[in-house]
Amino acid sequence: MKGKHAKPTSPRSGTVLTTEVAVAFDSLPKTVSDAAEKYFGSTKSLNASKEIEKGKAQYEVEGKKADKKVTLKLDDAARSSKKKRSSAD
Numbered sequence: 001m002k003g004k005h006a007k008p009t010s011p012r013s014g015t016v017l018t019t020e021v022a023v024a025f026d027s028l029p030k031t032v033s034d035a036a037e038k039y040f041g042s043t044k045s046l047n048a049s050k051e052i053e054k055g056k057a058q059y060e061v062e063g064k065k066a067d068k069k070v071t072l073k074l075d076d077a078a079r080s081s082k083k084k085r086s087s088a089d
Contacts, residue, residue, distance in 0.1 A: 020051040020060075028059055035078035036061040040070075 025033060025048045037043050046063040058081065061072045073081045 018051060018053045020049050023048050023050045023059075025061070028061075029076055029078075031076065031078040032059045032061070032074050035074055035080075036063075036072060039072055040065055 025036075025043055025046050028036070028048055028050075033043070036046060036048075040046060040061075040063045046061055048062075049060045051058045051060060057076055059074045059076075061074070063070060063072075075081065
């Protein structure tokens with residue numbers, strides 16, 4: 001995920017539902033960075049983004065676990081909302 005993205009509710013209204021922006025891993029809230037480090041085992045080669053949806057922040061941390069790409073989605077309190085795995089590179 002590079003840059004900033006916004007998703008409108010519909011072509012007619014143009015109301016922004018979600019914005020997402022790439023962020024530096026060290027700028028994540030400590031609870032989020034600690035949870036990501038614990039899950040991945042290291043902070044090496046992790047990419048992070050911040051998503052605002054309906055006024056609430058979610059953080060996505062992408063990295064590798066067991067040789068597969070994984071996206072970990074966490075809220076401010078580091079509660080995981082989902083983990084998505086993709087194929088190995």
